[in-house]
Amino acid sequence: MAHIPEGILSEPVLIGGAVLGIAMLGYSLKRMPAESIPQTALLAAALFVSSLVSIPVGVSSVHLLLNGLMGIVLGIVAVPAILIALVLQAVFFGYGGLVVLGVNLVNLALPAVLCAIVIRPLIHNASPRKSFWLGLLAGGLGACMTGILLTSSIMLSDPNLIPAAKIILLTFVPLMAIEGVITGFTVGFIKRVAPELILPKEGRHV
């Protein structure tokens, strides 16, 4: 997962991120009934494990963000799922932190929510072949938006960081491509094997 470490962002950006993050979290938690907790938890765990897999790209390798896929599989509940992945990484691995959590949540969850609202209903009605392209769109869009949000939160914090942030944005270009391709294949696979996993707009896993 791409997250900003603690100690880089300025106070206004941190406060803004926290407020927006809590608002999104509150909204999506209201839409998560107690009966759906096991489903959400297991899918979130599966996506967490998947994001640890390193994928070879060119001479290097990347870890996937999978926020587009989270939006498609979990819907709006992707917000708490992403929060949990971030908390686990902050608390147990020391990546990211508790104060920067809000900004990191917004950077990853906002694209996921967009995919959940716009692309998920389309995939629900699409054929497996067409779902590949919609999945590709969701994966690419997720990584692209996260890259833009992440670099803009760094740029807003300190104008001196703008050149460095631009370099970071460049690293998102290959990630965008690979994220799109893999999400496309995953979504196509799910549509063939277990289409009931991708629900219509207001659906939730119970």
Place this chain on the structure above:
Amino acid sequence: MTDVLYAQTDQSGTSAINYLDPRTRLLTAVLTTVTLISIDSLVILTGALVFAAGITALAGLGAFSVVRRLVLLEGFVIVLLLVLPFTTTGEPLFELGPIVPSGEGLKLAAVIALKINTITLLNLALIGTLSPLQVGNALRLLRVPGNLVQLLLMSVRYISVLENEYARIRRAMKARAFVARSNVHTWRTFGWLVGMLLVRSFERSRRVSNAMRCRGFNGSFTFHSESQWKVLDSITLTLATVTSVCLIFRSYMT
């Protein structure tokens, strides 16, 4: 990688950090982070780094594992630190052809590096030593919504299960002579692998959910709280708050 989640953290009390309640540790971590973010003085930050190293030693974390985690810190921190001295406008330190690092840029890079390392050390010492169950329980006592805490604990519970599932699929792939390369076949295989993990976790979740309903799950877990708020916790939290307020006040005055 996820073995950290299940590592037996020392909870027998031999490590001094375990005298503190998990709530105190979470709150102190947030307080110190907020304080450190507002500080721009190199002297205070260096002092804070020494203090953080002391706390880490007190928490009984092995020096090797701590250094390894600090080194693993995000690649883009390194980008920031390498680029900053050359892109920030200010007094040039020296000129080496087109390479002109500025004093201001170097200072900014040093401040950021100190902050990141100090905060990470404190986080590792204060909350990295907690078990997931302790974190969940502390969050619940701090009035974090119940379903969020349950989601956290259940995810943690099943991460190891799904990691085994993943390892099983990878073994099956290896048995079929799969080698990960940078090509479409590899990406399709990984895409299907992620899909397979999702499908299997979904099936498992149905069984888990049914089993939970059979046992009368009504949407709330019963927590056994072993942590107790002690005088030491109140003292630590008061001290941390006073220090934070003083330091934040000082950095806004100067």
